Amino acid sequence: MADLGKTIILIGGAVAFIGVVILVAGKLGFRGLPGDVSYQNENVRFYFPVVTCIAVSILITLGTWIFRWISGR
Secondary structure (H helix, E strand, C coil), rough: CHHHHHHHHHHHHHHHHHHHHHHHHHHHCCCCCCCCEECCCCCCCECCCCCHHHHHHHHHHHHHHHHHHCCCC
16 A cells, blocks of 8 residues: 555656646747647648657656656566
8 A cells, every 4th residue: 555655646746747847838938849830821820749749758658667667666
């Protein structure tokens, strides 16, 4: 049961950290990474963050690998 408590605390800390990062990025005016697709016309505005999605996916994958490595010990 103690391992479950540690896991919940770790997940809560990670969620809080991600929240702080999103809050700071919003205050700084983060608009994505170079390579994101952006199109703007008179009536249409389209934005697809391709590179940002790939970067976030890599970070989440590394985080889960590290979490599995730590919890496996």
